[in-house]
Amino acid sequence: MGFNLINGIPAHVLFVHVVVVLIPLTALSLVLCAALPSVMRRFGPALPLLALVTLVSVPLTTHAGEWLESHVQSNALVRRHAELGDGLLPWALGLFLMAVGVWWSYQRAERARSKVDTNRTVRIPLRVAAAVLSLAVGAGAGVQVYRIGDSGAKAAWHDSYSATAHGDRY
DSSP states (O other), X not given: OOOSEETTEEHHHHHHHHHHHHHHHHHHHHHHHHHOHHHHHHHTTHHHHHHXXXXXXXXXXXXXXXXXXXXXXXXXXXXXXXXXXXXXXXXXXXXXXHHHHHHHHHHHHHHHHTSOOOOHHHXXXXXXXXXHHHHHHHHHHHHHHHHHHHHHHHHHHTTSOOSSOOOOOO
16 A cells, blocks of 8 residues: 555654644644635635645555554554554544535635625634534644654654763764
């Protein structure tokens, strides 16, 4: 499904940076677009495209992570990281679906604006609901990325450094 090694380095340690940047960026963009039509006007179809790239990056990263997991010594920290990583895809899917929904509803509202609009009182509560739901999905995705990253760092570094300095080596 994806790369396992890139220039001799496990692809997971490279791909994870894409996910760590794109999930919060997509979440923030989604919330801003849902809450502020002027921001959505500027983003246009870039919002669902960003969310799609984010969604695709998650299984690529987890697949590379599964390969890496089978090539490192297994322990509780590695297993915990893998379990948490498996839980990110639903959040990324939620971001994508919300992004498509926000973009679609904005397009629909823009078309209705050119006609006599008697549903203005309905649109405002829908925009507020979309912003609140976007905030919930975005926050959940951000928290999940943090938990995964924290567990991954612990798994990678738990026995790899000393808490005390060894002095100047140079």
